Amino acid sequence: MGKNNTVGKILFTSAFLLGGIAVGWMCAVFMHTNALALTVTLVIGAVYGIGAIELFQFRYATSTLTKALLRTKEKVTVLEDWLNALDESLHNSVRLRIQGERVGLPAPILTPYFVGLLVMLGLLGTFVGMVVTLKGAVIALEGTSELAAIRAGLAAPIKGLGLAFGTSVAGVATSAMLGLMSTLSKRDRMLATRSLDTRAATDFQDFSLAHSQQETFRALQIQTQALPEVSGRLHEMADKLEQVGETLIANQDRFQASIGRVFSELAVSMDKTHKESLAENVRLAGESIKPIVADVMNTIAQETRNVHHNLKQTAGDHLQALAGQFKQLTESMSQSFNTMTASAIAHQQTNDENRLVLWTSALESTQKESAFHFAESSKRISGLLKSSEDLIQARIRTEAAWLEEHQKRMDTLAQMLKSELFALRKDEELRGQAAVERLGNLESALADHLTTIGRAMEAPMTRLIQTAEEAPRAAADVISQLGREASKRAEQDTRQLEEQRRIITGIDALSRSLAQTSADQHAAIEALVHQSKGMLENVASQFTDRMGAEATRFSGVVENFAASAVEMASLGDAFSMAVTLFNESNEQLIQNLSRVEESLEKAAIRNDEQLGYYVAQAREIIDHCMLSQKEIFEDLQKLHQNNRISVAG
Incomplete structure (x- = not known):
């Protein structure tokens, strides 16, 4: 693939240079001889330049895709990061291509029109030059009757025809080179697209719709297997x-x-x-x-x-x-004892009452x-x-x-x-009915189409009709099985x-x-x-x-x-x-x-x-x-x- 890219680059560059040389040569020829032819040649060069710029941009976008594919050595995990390395014009189409959609990559828009326009511009310059030249010849022939003068008047317009046809040379040369450049660019884009399709089945498998459907079916199977375990856990929880x-x-x-x-x-x-x-x-x-x-x-x-x-x-x-003394002593002692006893009892009673109160x-x-x-x-x-x-x-x-x-x-x-x-x-239920209806419509349309082809293809078409009849039955079986699984899942829920x-x-x-x-x-x-x-x-x-x-x-x-x-x-x-x-x-x-x-x-x-x-x-x-x-x-x-x-x- 690298060798093909190198050859393509050499051919593209050579074609571009040849077209530019043709335009420059014609401009040099018409520089001091014919202003009208020079103007037409400059217009041809401008159109050729615009077409070449578009092809350069187209080839740059293709090169970004090719380089991204060459850098990818293993499975891509994040698609957006990989797409950011591409040119912006390729993001949507490459994403759809990876997902399994058969979408073509963008092609040059102005270049096919410019290829025809360059030829038309060359012919236009030629026709204008011929009109001017023939008009001068008519004037020369009508203005004199001498043979030498007529001969001189006819020689000048005939010499001018070479200058007039120079615009056709520039237009045809640039148109041919621009067409060659467009073909080489489209060839490179086709090779890059083919490489992308090859890698989409391996490195970009996780992003395809078929892989997603397989993963969904696998997840449904795993869920179906896990439902008994969930039921057991619920019983354990109870x-x-x-x-x-x-x-x-x-x-x-x-x-x-x-x-x-x-x-x-x-x-x-x-x-x-x-x-x-x-x-x-x-x-x-x-x-x-x-x-x-x-x-x-x-x-x-x-x-x-x-x-x-x-x-x-x-x-x-x-x-x-001691009768007398005892009597006196007894009286005095009795009085003193009574007094002391009374005072002691009173004092003791007072103290006892106070203590009792306390x-x-x-x-x-x-x-x-x-x-x-x-x-x-x-x-x-x-x-x-x-x-x-x-x-x-x-x-x-x-x-x-x-x-x-x-x-x-x-x-x-x-x-x-x-x-x-x-x-x-x-x-x-609605999807099942719609699928059955679509399959029925497809079957009827296919039968009508096969009938219109002819009796020469009767045997192959008969086998194809049988296959088509078996396909709806298989689809109906799959839909009924999905319905039964959905009913079982609803009952389990x-x-x-x-x-x-x-x-x-x-x-x-x-x-x-x-x-x-x-x-x-x-x-x-x-x-x-x-x-x-x-x-x-x-x-x-x-x-x-x-x-x-x-x-x-x-x-x-x-x-x-x-x-x-x-x-x-x-x-x-x-x-x-x-x-x-x-x-x-x-x-x-x-x-x-x-x-x-x-x-x-x-x-x-x-x-x-x-x-x-x-x-x-x-x-x-x-x-x-x-x-x-x-x-x-x-x-x-x-x-x-x-x-x-x-x-x-």
Whole structure:
């Protein structure tokens, strides 16, 4: 091919130079002899130049195609990038040629006209020159009667005929050379086109319509083979959803059972703690008061016996000797003792009353603080339960909204799929009918044409008619097979849509059961909280009543033993110990409530994590299902477009 191009270039250049030499020679001949012939020759040269420029551009476009084909060593992946290397005049025709359309490449437009125009211009110059020459001869013959003058008048026009026919020489020479150049250019274009057709079946195979149809048919076969796998995956998805639902129900049951056990243990622990603390307080108070009372009674009895014994001895020893002194001393001692006793009793009673008031106020403040702490703990528990309820309700509303939106999207997608499948089925039917009609028309036209050819071709045409009759039947079989495949595909899509609806219905039921379970759980938690609150209030009231009774009893003891400072100090220690025990029981109760709160928070977090995990699993399954449906829908659209292209082709 390179050798042919070199020979073609040499011939083209030689023809161009010969044509130019002919025009230049004639211009040199007519330069100072005949202005009219020179003008016609210049016009011929201008037309020849315009035609040569067009052929140069034509050959340049052909060279771009040839170079692009030579540079292509492997399959082309991007056709547009390869076409950009060609001349702009070849883009559309080369693209159609690669796609399989038998479209011719552009040819020179002005050159064929210029080939004839150059001959006509040469003849025109010749005719004009002959008219002028013959007119001069007529004038010379009519103007004189002498033979020498006539001979001279005829010689001048005959010499001018050579100049007149020079334009014909220029026109014919340029026309011949321009025609040769056009033929060589068309030959190069034909060779480039042949090379393009050869490479189109190998390097440009991916861009041909036949290859696209084969790929479409192969994709349909792959899709048909993949549909059972998709159905199996959908069944696996349904099984997974069922397993997820069972797991969710089992986790909810375990959660409710654990919550019930926690609250039962909490109630038992609180009851046991309060009973033990109250019994311990009463026991400690009784044990602390009992030795004090026994010591006081023993001390008083011992002192009384000692006093009586001493008085008896003293009275017996000094009764007679010191009767007067004893009487005076007894009176003075009695007065002073009464005065000191009265003042001591009054002072001690005042101090005891003040201490009793202080202890009573301290006990009341401690009781109020305990009640306040109980109320604060109840409020915190109520707040936590309310926030948990709000969080659960918000999560339920969010999931319900998401499920409703997803249901709407799935309904819309199902409706779109139904409409597209219905439209595709109608299009397939219309295409089948149109193909059958076109084949029938083609058969009738072919029969008419064969009838008009003649009896001499009867036997070959009979075989051709039989072949044509078999072709519509084969086409009808293919169309019927495609219709059956489309019907099967539509039925499979319908079954898949029904399977999706069942899955969505199962997810909806699962969400409703989850919401119902959450509501039941919330109600159970609220009931347990109310029950715990009532138990706490009962325990607090019982504790208050017992503390009031103990305070009354202690007040009676204080009034009975007001004269003993040691007893009051012991009583104060007992009260301090009781307050300490009450504070310890209160702290233990607060710790138990904190543990209950932590267990509730952990249970709520675990429930949220499980709910989030199940929702994420459901979303992944739904996304996977939607992706599969989207791929099926895109394949259907591609099939629809390919069918349109095939029908249009």
